Amino acid sequence: MRICRLRLLIFIAAWLACPAQAADVLRVLAWPGYADPDIVKVFEQRHKVSVQVTVVSSDENLWDRVSANKGADFDVFAVNTAELKRYQDASLVVPLTLANIPNIATQQPRFRDRQAIPNIARGSDVYAVPYTYSEMGIIYDRQQVKSPPDSISALWDPQYKGRVLAFDTGGHNFSIAALSLGRANPFQLDEAGYKDATAHLVALRRNVLTFYSLPEESVQLFRDHKVALLFANYGTQQVQQLKKAGADIGYVIPKEGALAWLDCWTVTRGAKNRALAEAWIDYMLEKPVGQALVERQGLANTVDTSPSADRSNKIIWLEPVEDPNRRSSIWARIISGDRLVALDKP
Incomplete structure (x- = not known):
């Protein structure tokens, strides 16, 4: 039983x-x-x-x-x-x-x-x-940047050294480096384009405070470290979060255009x-x-x-890049501080 x-x-x-x-x-x-x-x-x-x-x-x-x-x-x-x-x-x-x-x-x-x-x-x-969608413009602190930056190259400006935030990704960063260098197509880099963009991103690493991953992280860093410029990978999402946090900010689309997803x-x-x-x-x-x-x-x-949605003349919709794995591999070595000579080949 x-x-x-x-x-x-x-x-x-x-x-x-x-x-x-x-x-x-x-x-x-x-x-x-x-x-x-x-x-x-x-x-x-x-x-x-x-x-x-x-x-x-x-x-x-x-x-x-x-x-x-x-x-x-x-x-x-x-x-x-x-x-x-x-x-x-x-x-x-x-x-x-x-x-x-x-x-x-x-x-x-x-x-x-x-x-x-x-x-x-x-x-x-x-x-x-x-x-959903957004362009990736530049957010700036109105107290530190009196004239709105008109170019993506502002991220490299030495007057803002240690007060710039950029996004931690190889794909987009090679594209914005190409835009800054005047490349017609930032999504398709040849060997010369890789060499120039790599050197330019090494210079960016030396100019930034750090690279962020999440929008909330960027808001915290912006406020705690008196950041002057922020490359807004999440676009208007970060604008809203920073305004809610009480930051006195402006938001611009650079003259080269803004990548958009x-x-x-x-x-x-x-x-x-x-x-x-x-x-x-x-x-x-x-x-x-x-x-x-x-x-x-x-x-x-x-x-x-x-x-x-209708800043069409300023929007550059993302396109597939020539080699995402190569971009990611080189980017990982850039942020780790590898010597430039070691970055010429994947």
């Missing part, structure tokens, strides 16, 4: 555990501010699932996480259009079933023209849905439940979610119009 009772108790315990084990878990890889807890909670309650959010801090970090296990560690992630090609080429993402994302009908027309947005579609297959949601090849991942993308396009993105993060959404 005791054995039967014990077996019954084990059966009941296992049966009670089944719902928790069987419940779907959506694994989301996102940038700061893209998936706030209260936003996530609504989705969890609506779909009776659990959402695990992991935050990334750079394109390199994103690539490492998604590619580490051939896309099997995450279901859905946010990536800019220039980087998306890399994931498509590596077969790490899959075409979307647009019927599962009806809210695309509420997007602005230019974001519904998926054939016109580089890397979103391949043939009739659509791999991503635009979510368009982040999209896409689904990994290793997604456990593709329909659920697409339901997440659809949810991200709902009005309350988009409004929260604007109000909390200072970022534009793809449903409402944004005044920052």
